[in-house]
Amino acid sequence: MATQLPKTDVVIVGAGWTGLAAAKELADAGQRCVVIERGDWRHDASNFGAPEEHDELKYARRKEHMIDTPTKTLSFRNNADQTALPMRRLGSFLPGKGLGGAGIHWNGQLWRPLPSDLEMRSHYADRYGEDILKGMNVQDWGMTYDELEPHFDFFDRVCGTSGVAGNLNGETQDGGNPFEGPRSSDYPNPPMKASPPLQMFRDTAEQMGYNPFHMPSANVTRAYENAYGAQLHPCTYCGFCERFGCGYFAKADPIVCIYDVVKDHENFELRMNSQVLRVEKSEDGKTATGVTYVDENGREVFQPADTVCLNAYALWNVHLMLVSGLGTPYDPETGEGTVGRNYAYQTIAAASVFFDENVWSNPFMGAGALGMTIDDFNGDNFDHSDLGFVGGGYISANQTNGRPINYHPTPPDTPKWGAEWKQAVRENYLHHVGIVCHGSSVAVPQNYLDLDPTYKDAYGQPLLRMTFDFPENDRKMSAYVLSKAEEIARNMDNVRAVSTVNRAAEGEKYSIVPYQTTHNTGGAVIGSDPKTSVVNRYGQMWDHHNVFVFGACLFPQNLGYNPTGPLMGLAYWTLDHMKNDYLQNPRPLMDA
Amino acid sequence: MPQFSRRAVLMQLGASGLAALTPGAALAQNRYAELDTQPWSYLDGNEARFLASMADVLIPEDDFPSASQAGVVDFIDLQLAGPYGQGAGLYLEGPFGDGTPEQGWQADHTPASLIRTGIARLERDDTRLVDLDADEREEFVTRLSEGKDFDLGDVPAKTLFDEIWALVKEGYFADPIYGGNKGYAGWEMVGFPGAHAYYPDHVDKNAPFPAPPRGIAHVPGTRHSADTASALRGADTPKEEG
Numbered sequence: 001m002a003t004q005l006p007k008t009d010v011v012i013v014g015a016g017w018t019g020l021a022a023a024k025e026l027a028d029a030g031q032r033c034v035v036i037e038r039g040d041w042r043h044d045a046s047n048f049g050a051p052e053e054h055d056e057l058k059y060a061r062r063k064e065h066m067i068d069t070p071t072k073t074l075s076f077r078n079n080a081d082q083t084a085l086p087m088r089r090l091g092s093f094l095p096g097k098g099l100g101g102a103g104i105h106w107n108g109q110l111w112r113p114l115p116s117d118l119e120m121r122s123h124y125a126d127r128y129g130e131d132i133l134k135g136m137n138v139q140d141w142g143m144t145y146d147e148l149e150p151h152f153d154f155f156d157r158v159c160g161t162s163g164v165a166g167n168l169n170g171e172t173q174d175g176g177n178p179f180e181g182p183r184s185s186d187y188p189n190p191p192m193k194a195s196p197p198l199q200m201f202r203d204t205a206e207q208m209g210y211n212p213f214h215m216p217s218a219n220v221t222r223a224y225e226n227a228y229g230a231q232l233h234p235c236t237y238c239g240f241c242e243r244f245g246c247g248y249f250a251k252a253d254p255i256v257c258i259y260d261v262v263k264d265h266e267n268f269e270l271r272m273n274s275q276v277l278r279v280e281k282s283e284d285g286k287t288a289t290g291v292t293y294v295d296e297n298g299r300e301v302f303q304p305a306d307t308v309c310l311n312a313y314a315l316w317n318v319h320l321m322l323v324s325g326l327g328t329p330y331d332p333e334t335g336e337g338t339v340g341r342n343y344a345y346q347t348i349a350a351a352s353v354f355f356d357e358n359v360w361s362n363p364f365m366g367a368g369a370l371g372m373t374i375d376d377f378n379g380d381n382f383d384h385s386d387l388g389f390v391g392g393g394y395i396s397a398n399q400t401n402g403r404p405i406n407y408h409p410t411p412p413d414t415p416k417w418g419a420e421w422k423q424a425v426r427e428n429y430l431h432h433v434g435i436v437c438h439g440s441s442v443a444v445p446q447n448y449l450d451l452d453p454t455y456k457d458a459y460g461q462p463l464l465r466m467t468f469d470f471p472e473n474d475r476k477m478s479a480y481v482l483s484k485a486e487e488i489a490r491n492m493d494n495v496r497a498v499s500t501v502n503r504a505a506e507g508e509k510y511s512i513v514p515y516q517t518t519h520n521t522g523g524a525v526i527g528s529d530p531k532t533s534v535v536n537r538y539g540q541m542w543d544h545h546n547v548f549v550f551g552a553c554l555f556p557q558n559l560g561y562n563p564t565g566p567l568m569g570l571a572y573w574t575l576d577h578m579k580n581d582y583l584q585n586p587r588p589l590m591d592a
Numbered sequence: 593m594p595q596f597s598r599r600a601v602l603m604q605l606g607a608s609g610l611a612a613l614t615p616g617a618a619l620a621q622n623r624y625a626e627l628d629t630q631p632w633s634y635l636d637g638n639e640a641r642f643l644a645s646m647a648d649v650l651i652p653e654d655d656f657p658s659a660s661q662a663g664v665v666d667f668i669d670l671q672l673a674g675p676y677g678q679g680a681g682l683y684l685e686g687p688f689g690d691g692t693p694e695q696g697w698q699a700d701h702t703p704a705s706l707i708r709t710g711i712a713r714l715e716r717d718d719t720r721l722v723d724l725d726a727d728e729r730e731e732f733v734t735r736l737s738e739g740k741d742f743d744l745g746d747v748p749a750k751t752l753f754d755e756i757w758a759l760v761k762e763g764y765f766a767d768p769i770y771g772g773n774k775g776y777a778g779w780e781m782v783g784f785p786g787a788h789a790y791y792p793d794h795v796d797k798n799a800p801f802p803a804p805p806r807g808i809a810h811v812p813g814t815r816h817s818a819d820t821a822s823a824l825r826g827a828d829t830p831k832e833e834g
């Protein structure tokens with residue numbers, strides 16, 4: 001029997017970006033919050049210092065900050081005709097564990113969605129007619145850019161985002177992204193420096209009539225006190241962002257930006273090394289009563305709560321719903337049910353640019369969000385009339401790192417190993433840049449999440465099962481955007497060779513092996529129709545009004561942008577409605 | 593079985609491997625030299641010789657050391673004896689199916705047992721990779737990399753190749769605290785300055801960054817400067833001198 005603890009106001013599952021933001025906002029609003037996190041306690045000051053943290057083998061290869069597959073993994077197949085097999089090793093995506101979640105080892109590329117992204121179905125139907133979306137479960141998000149803007153703006157001030165505004169209150173600004181939605185205030189910090197290849201990308205893109213700008217970055221460019229009063233420091237361009245914690249307090253993360261300012265709050269309690277097994281439901285099934293978890297001593301504990309927040313990362317939120325019987329699981333045969341529906345991913349392609357000896361890229365000088373970007377082929381920023389696909393992606397010359405175990409760019413037709421390979425690695429290492437195409441991903445009926453019938457995790461629970469392959473739409477999109485990136489690459493000066501890779505190439509299946517992105521989306525989507533969404537437009541479950549859901553599982557389909565900016569905008573929007581409406585009078589905030 | 597020292601075992605590498613053991617400048621400088629008198633942690637002599645021969649096909653000697661010269665076999669030995677080799681980070685619950693390439697590792701083995709079993713089956717008729725000449729070694733590694741013509745039971749040949757190749761690259765380029773990358777061979781070769789990284793004043797400059805590499809253990813490198821690397825490159829491919 002589980003030990004029962006005294007009731008709390010709010011229980012929060014997961015101490016990553018969304019969980020700690022929820023704890024801070026709700027504790028300030030007078031709610032007693034218990035945060036339950038399955039990983040270890042850690043801190044930038046004591047755990048992520050250089051040079052020890054700059055250990056490529058330990059963190060980038062052995063993946064010490066990430067989930068441990070023997071404890072937690074999922075099973076995977078490309079389509080329903082295959083038998084799903086466990087993801088035995090991490091590869092395509094790297095979910096986090098421990099204080100700060102994946103927000104510790106992220107890159108800090110901090111985007112907002114386009115206004116049209118949030119109304120994708122209506123927007124495309126209006127401009128091109130419904131037919132363009134045939135065979136896809138593309139949906140509107142249920143709220144507009146203008147409704148979310150104050151929350152994007154706030155999160156920019158939590159992170160100290162750096163960049164150049166392209167649209168300030170409706171006025172187009174020089175040097176920024178002309179396609180972005182209006183910002184109510186400028187970036188808190190000036191843009192990052194541009195390395196030589198980024199400068200060359202900017203010049204070439206400009207000559208070709210595109211609109212290059214500095215990628216919005218949560219790698220902070222000067223000393224900055226954030227919206228909660230926490231202190232951040234300038235980035236050192238050390239090249240150890242993605243997969244590493246930042247001991248410089250320069251990459252905005254949930255520990256430095258939020259945990260430090262809530263940890264001593266009387267309404268805040270954190271329980272580490274505690275794995276939530278399920279959300280418990282009331283007898284009538286209409287509400288949740290709390291969560292059952294295995295604590296650090298291996299005891300099963302029931303924590304009752306008035307309100308339950310799911311902040312366990314996109315995939316694990318869906319897993320918790322499925323094992324707890326929250327909502328109705330999606331059935332791909334009938335199209336009914338919503339939990340697990342509309343799982344989507346990120347469609348990644350890239351052009352590799354090999355310079356001659358006159359261009360020193362020095363790739364080890366980098367930062368997670370050091371990029372020069374164009375948005376001319378993202379979302380519906382370009383005419384899709386005759387293209388045969390929807391969506392798009394940003395094209396960005398990125399200089400994130402030159403870590404030597406992994407960074408071995410070699411020109412086309414180089415052997416994969418041996419003397420010639422070795423020579424090519426040596427010749428190209430200091431003279432190369434990658435141009436990434438960071439593409440959207442539409443939701444289709446055949447891609448979904450459910451429970452695996454065979455395989456179990458360390459707690460005896462069925463693994464989450466992922467059924468996914470790149471939809472035809474996204475393959476076309478990716479080929480198109482990549483062709484534009486390749487054109488830019490070939491137009492740059494001092495280029496000896498260009499090669500390309502497309503993860504969604506025609507004829508190739510999605511593979512769970514090579515790293516792509518930790519941008520798993522959907523499965524518990526937000527919306528205004530309970531038939532096609534798990535939560536209403538406020539992030540509240542339709543079926544259980546005291547369960548609120550956070551993270552990229554809410555995205556009805558995936559954007560051409562990285563998810564954290566959009567999902568944190570949604571998080572602060574949900575928290576706003578909880579604080580100012582729901583908690584005074586708990587009830588469904590929308591009629592089903 | 594007697595435990596041979598690393599040096600004694602690798603001494604038997606055969607013709608093309610022998611050069612690997614002439615203590616050159618790089619080897620003499622390495623701070624792990626003391627390891628050379630110790631027995632292996634996981635490997636036996638045959639396995640070490642197999643891995644050394646294969647690693648040196650993958651990363652042969654040129655102006656920079658070969659894989660085994662840079663300590664890659666020491667590195668692999670320590671990795672296989674440690675948590676990684678013993679299956680940390682690998683979900684090993686059954687049932688096991690072949691799966692598709694897209695589904696990744698599905699072998700019912702830890703990395704250590706995959707490599708041990710794989711080598712034993714590859715050499716079960718007592719033909720040893722180490723006894724082949726350079727061309728034959730290359731041909732063998734090519735076939736293994738294609739995963740063709742090998743029946744290794746429950747060890748997929750392609751998985752075995754990929755695993756060894758991944759370990760070889762790690763051993764050549766990981767921080768020297770793990771026993772490989774001796775004398776910063778891998779880092780000097782490409783021009784990576786190491787773990788002590790602070791570049792706000794350099795990141796926007798189109799210029800070489802001539803700093804000797806330094807790893808986590810603060811041991812400074814010896815030889816590298818971007819100029820040296822550049823000059824070496826120039827010597828090999830004169831027309832590309834910038």
Ligand SMILES: Cc1cc2nc3c(=O)[nH]c(=O)nc-3n(C[C@H](O)[C@H](O)[C@H](O)COP(=O)(O)OP(=O)(O)OC[C@H]3O[C@@H](n4cnc5c(N)ncnc54)[C@H](O)[C@@H]3O)c2cc1C
Pocket residue numbers: 013014015016017018019036037038039093094095096097098099100101102103105106107108109110111242243274275276277311312313314316368518519550551552562563564565567
């Ligand atoms: C390598 C990498 C690079 C990235 N780069 C970027 C980027 O540049 N830009 C961007 O926008 N996004 C990026 N991301 C994605 C970003 O990290 C996530 O979007 C973000 O962290 C999501 O926040 P979250 O709160 O939903 O989940 P997380 O931050 O993952 O936090 C979830 C927490 O819940 C805990 N948890 C899960 N299940 C349970 C359970 N059952 N019981 C108890 N605790 C549980 C986990 O241990 C974890 O700590 C990157 C991710 C990775 C891995």
